[in-house]
Amino acid sequence: MANNSRWGQPDGVLELYQMGSEGPQWWHKFPDHVRGLPPGGILERCESTKTCPKIVETFGGAEVFALKMTTSWVGTSANNDIPLPKNVRRYYLPSSTHGGGNGATTENPADTGVGCPGNNWGRGSLRANPVPATGLVNRLRNGLRDWLMHNTLPPPSRWPTLKEKTLVDPTKDAMGFPSGVPGIPDSIFLPENFIFPVLDYDWGPEYDHSDALGNPTNAPPPIRHIIKMKVPRVDADGNELGGVPTVQRDAPLATYLGWNITAGPGDAEYDERPFHAGQVCNYIGGMVPFFKTKAQRLAAGDPRLSLEERYGTHAGYVAAVTAAANNAFEQGYLLAADRDALIAQAVASDVCNQLGDGGMCNPGP
Known part of the structure; x- marks a missing residue:
């Protein structure tokens, strides 16, 4: 619980009774019917004077579940995609941890817990998510520079949307999350466990809720509304749909x-x-590795295909990574150097390439 939110920012995730989500959370002028505020947007003032900067924003899965990001996509009513202004580009890195992971490519990731910063202190029960942000960030830095200096447009914005049906309610059924993934009980998807909502506080008559200015006289403030959140839909493996193409998803x-x-x-x-215990661990994404062979995953009751069924051989895995990296490069979301590095990393990896494998995911007896 935050008791000094007028004078400080104890935690960026926002504890109970901490201000920080007041006013418009979206770039473009848009209605806020749920909170009863006049239409507004973050860029409203600079749009009126035609002085808005060019903006590139990028974020991933952890920002959806811990930092309430989807309100900026669909507003407080959560029933319409909010259009982006022409001076803003948005890039979502699907299924990623806060700031990106270490990019490790291995069939045997370290089985160690991770710390949970933010509100839900403790240890995470799943392995650390390795999905890296480096390649996308490198591309977007170049893209923003070229946009500013040469007016060369960056690649198209990519993020989950209601229109494309890649943004859904935060339930297991709506997401299409597979049952039986080891280490992921159905209880995590209960509303009290799964996602942090925006809380609409009444800070009192001397506080301007649109501009987050003034004297908050209600302490603690009544909670007027719990703003509806959305989350990305997932594929048969539980990996998020929507957003930029990545090697880890493809x-x-x-x-x-x-x-x-x-x-x-x-x-x-x-x-x-x-x-x-049993609730979402903030900021820190997790991972659940695939079993190596079909027999192993059937014995465990895992619905997700094994490495054997997906790739067959080390060469098959390298071919899949090569196709995925080339796809991201050709669509404009990866630099050539980073594409080549990802392919080289796959070639050098231990995926179906450990001692005794003979380059096979299931070398047999």
């Missing part, structure tokens, strides 16, 4: 998540902090 080794699960009693990662 040639995956795991289910990659923008969220993790706070460990509780009975979990190997449990650290004696039970308060948020």
Whole structure:
């Protein structure tokens, strides 16, 4: 609970009774019927004077689940996509952790827990998400520079939308999340466990809720509304749809998540902090690797295809990565140097390429 939000910012995730989501959360002027505020937008003032800058924004899965990002896409009513102004580009890195992961390419990622910063303190029960942001950020830095200096347009914005049916309600059924993925119980998808909503506070008559200015006289403030959130839909592996093309989504080794699960009693990662057990672990994305062989995944009851069924051989995996990297490059979301590095990383990886594999995902007896 935040008690000094008028004078400081204890945590960017916003604890209970902490201001920070007041006023428009979107760029373009748009209605705010739920909170009863006049239409507005972050760029409203500079649009009136024609002094708005060129803007490139990029974020990933962790920002959806912990930082309430989808309100900026669909508003407080959550029933319409908000159009982007011409001076703004938006790029969503699907199934990624906050700031991107380490980019490791291995069939045996370290099985160690991760710390949960933010509101739900504890340890995450799933492995750390390796999906990197480096390649996309490199491309967008070049794109923004060329846009500013030469008026060369960046690649088209890509993010999950209602129109494309890649942005849905935060439920297991609406997302299409597969049942039986090891380590992911259905209970994580309950409303009280899964996603942080925007809370609409009444800070009192001396506070301007549109501009977040003035004297908040209500302490603690009443909660007037819980703003509806949306999340990306997922594919049969549980990986997010929408957003920019990535090697990890198009040639995956795991289910990659923008969220993790706070460990509780009975979990190997449990650290004696039970308060948020079984709830989403903020900021830190998780991953659940695929089994190597079909027999292994059937024995475990895992609905996701194994590496054997997907790629067959190390060469098959390299071919899939090559196709995925070329696709991202050709669509304009990856530099040539980063494309080549991703392919080289796959060639050098241990995926179906460990001692005794003979380059096969299932070398047999």
